[in-house]
Amino acid sequence: MGGLLHLLVLSFLLYFSRAEATSAVGVNYGQLGNNLPSPPDTVQLIKNRLSSKSVKLYDANPQILRALKDTGLEVSTMVPNELIANISADQALADHWVEANIMPFYSGTKIRHLLVGNEILSDPANRWFWLKLVPTMRRIQKALKKHRIRNVKVGTSMAIETLEGSSVYPPSNGSFRSDILGSVMKPMLQFLSETKSFLHLDAYPYFQWAKDPEKINLDYALFESKSIRYTDPGTGLIYTNLFDQMVDSMVFAMKKLGYPNIRILMAETGWPSAGDYDQIGANIYNAATYNRNLVKKLTARPPVGTPARPGWAMQGFLFAVFNENQKPGPTTERHFGLLYPNGSKVYEIDLSGKMASSGHEPLPSPTNNKPYRGPIWCVGNKTCEAIRPGKPCHNPDSLLFHASYAFSSYWTQFRNSGMSCFLNGLATQTIKDPSYGSCKFPSVTH
Numbered sequence: 001m002g003g004l005l006h007l008l009v010l011s012f013l014l015y016f017s018r019a020e021a022t023s024a025v026g027v028n029y030g031q032l033g034n035n036l037p038s039p040p041d042t043v044q045l046i047k048n049r050l051s052s053k054s055v056k057l058y059d060a061n062p063q064i065l066r067a068l069k070d071t072g073l074e075v076s077t078m079v080p081n082e083l084i085a086n087i088s089a090d091q092a093l094a095d096h097w098v099e100a101n102i103m104p105f106y107s108g109t110k111i112r113h114l115l116v117g118n119e120i121l122s123d124p125a126n127r128w129f130w131l132k133l134v135p136t137m138r139r140i141q142k143a144l145k146k147h148r149i150r151n152v153k154v155g156t157s158m159a160i161e162t163l164e165g166s167s168v169y170p171p172s173n174g175s176f177r178s179d180i181l182g183s184v185m186k187p188m189l190q191f192l193s194e195t196k197s198f199l200h201l202d203a204y205p206y207f208q209w210a211k212d213p214e215k216i217n218l219d220y221a222l223f224e225s226k227s228i229r230y231t232d233p234g235t236g237l238i239y240t241n242l243f244d245q246m247v248d249s250m251v252f253a254m255k256k257l258g259y260p261n262i263r264i265l266m267a268e269t270g271w272p273s274a275g276d277y278d279q280i281g282a283n284i285y286n287a288a289t290y291n292r293n294l295v296k297k298l299t300a301r302p303p304v305g306t307p308a309r310p311g312w313a314m315q316g317f318l319f320a321v322f323n324e325n326q327k328p329g330p331t332t333e334r335h336f337g338l339l340y341p342n343g344s345k346v347y348e349i350d351l352s353g354k355m356a357s358s359g360h361e362p363l364p365s366p367t368n369n370k371p372y373r374g375p376i377w378c379v380g381n382k383t384c385e386a387i388r389p390g391k392p393c394h395n396p397d398s399l400l401f402h403a404s405y406a407f408s409s410y411w412t413q414f415r416n417s418g419m420s421c422f423l424n425g426l427a428t429q430t431i432k433d434p435s436y437g438s439c440k441f442p443s444v445t446h
């Protein structure tokens, strides 16, 4: 009897100490802004304002790794894309990289994951070094072993574009793209399996939904669906949200290659809190709803898992700490932050999952959950210093007027091939017709 009780108490303690030790939801620390707080201040914000226990970096910035020392935060750090090709052919380079970027910090900074490159398999421009990815992961692993570091897992981050057709309908059809299937994915899964590491997945229901808002229900993407269910015809598994579909597509893709048990870590996910006129659903209401629901899901104990992996725990990292004003691309890209650069929250959120879902300030009602159908122009940013210091913006003869005409012309022409109306802050969208006199500006309607 005493023995059984002892055993029970022991397993109870073990369960809770393990639950305590997992840092279910952390945050990605991107630095593409010219107005962001210093690394030490940022680390305090991550820990105290966001109640995060882990952080993911996009390089091995020594200032940040130093600022993380003795904070107790678990860290995911990264070998930059640019180094992959060279390290793949040279063990001495791998050893040196670990000596220079891990060893000086390792004793006080809790480095737990080391990613080799960021989404390199999504970009065809990287094709020339795709085959070098897994050899580099192996060399880095070997270098860690030489230094007797055993609790840092080596991985690489992968997006949904690694799946054939980026398709998550149905999840059981998930398979890796044929151009990476045998040559990269098979050896990678072999490596992750051998080293008991993780598949690091970057998955954004937001992008999946925004591509097809007529077909996919918004509530299904926000974990808010009460009645919408999707049954996978291949397996009969029933889905209640888009996130689970994305994760399970990856699960089935791995299964097809003979690796059904590699754990998935959600390396990036999130929802933008603002966007342009042509960017549906990017608002504070949806961002807060998605991210809060994600925290609730990943911090639930016992873990909920996904339909294909019920009860599996999953660690995740939200994107991102800050709104980053120098990220290129559409306006949404600069509004994924949980914090403004001044450190205040964009909306109430607590990554520990301890804050009750009630008791939040009411969120502003979303105004852009339906597509905007009117004309949109692309004009010069009214903060005209960037174009011509000291000259008035309102004069139609000004450079700004000419520039605006050029922006609108280019944008209407090249928008479909991916041009954003941003141009490093020089341009911005407007729904107010800037045409003047006989000078009619071209616009986009969608």
Ligand SMILES: *[C@@H]1O[C@H](CO)[C@@H](O)[C@H](O)[C@H]1NC(C)=O
Pocket: 082, 083, 086
């Ligand atoms: C990779 O190695 C080549 C040849 O030694 C060198 O020229 C290049 O600068 C290296 N690239 C990086 C990013 O270090």
Ligand SMILES: *[C@@H]1O[C@H](CO)[C@@H](O)[C@H](O)[C@H]1NC(C)=O
Pocket: 169, 170, 173
């Ligand atoms: C699943 O994939 C197979 C083979 O690629 C394809 O023929 C089939 O149409 C897909 N099923 C669905 C529901 O998309």
Ligand SMILES: *[C@@H]1O[C@H](CO)[C@@H](O)[C@H](O)[C@H]1NC(C)=O
Pocket: 340, 341, 342, 343, 344
């Ligand atoms: C921080 O910046 C945001 C966005 O610019 C602003 O709304 C907010 O009032 C600022 N907070 C403080 C404390 O300055």
Ligand SMILES: *[C@@H]1O[C@H](CO)[C@@H](O)[C@H](O)[C@H]1NC(C)=O
Pocket: 325, 381, 382, 383, 386, 422, 424, 425, 426, 427, 428
């Ligand atoms: C306009 O330019 C100013 C100054 O360069 C910048 O702070 C602001 O973010 C820009 N606005 C947009 C919408 O890009």
